[in-house]
Amino acid sequence: MGAEEAGRLVSLVTGWTLEEETIGILREFRFRNFAEAMEFARRVGEIAEAEGHHPDLSVGWGYCTVRFRTHSIRGLHGNDFIMAAKVNRRLQTGLQPP
Numbered sequence: 631m632g633a634e635e636a637g638r639l640v641s642l643v644t645g646w647t648l649e650e651e652t653i654g655i656l657r658e659f660r661f662r663n664f665a666e667a668m669e670f671a672r673r674v675g676e677i678a679e680a681e682g683h684h685p686d687l688s689v690g691w692g693y694c695t696v697r698f699r700t701h702s703i704r705g706l707h708g709n710d711f712i713m714a715a716k717v718n719r720r721l722q723t724g725l726q727p728p
Contacts, residue, residue, distance in 0.1 A: 631706045639706075643714040652706055654699035655714055659721065660692060667694045674717055683713050 636652040646657045661667045671687050671694045678684040688695040696717055698710040 631708075636706050639708070639711045643711055644718060646714045646718075649697075649699075653704070654697050654706065655710055656695060656697040657714070657717075658693055658695045661694070662692065664689075664691045667692060670694050670721070673720055677713070677716050677720060681713060681716070683709050685713065685717075 631652065633648075633652045636648055636655075640646050640648050640655055643655075646655045648655055659667075659670060661670060667689050671689045674685065674687060674694070674696055683698075683700075686697040686699075688697075696714075698713050699705060700707040700710060
């Protein structure tokens with residue numbers, strides 16, 4: 631996927647940013663504590679398993695960073711943006727950051 635198309639698609643998913651050279655998209659979610667961040671990561675994992683499209687997750691005290699890219703093509707695919715939208719929707723219907 632080219633940079634122009636990636637830029638257009640990332641603008642449709644609130645809070646997500648393009649990594650340099652458009653190899654992935656990421657978003658850091660903030661929480662009140664470690665337990666909430668872990669619970670959110672678990673819920674993202676459920677979405678990933680159901681969809682068969684797995685992000686890289688980084689969890690620490692008060693945050694969970696989610697990064698999508700399609701490993702088989704070493705870059706971005708439309709599915710990455712769909713998954714980002716699903717993660718956003720999960721945030722809206724479930725665990726809310728402060």
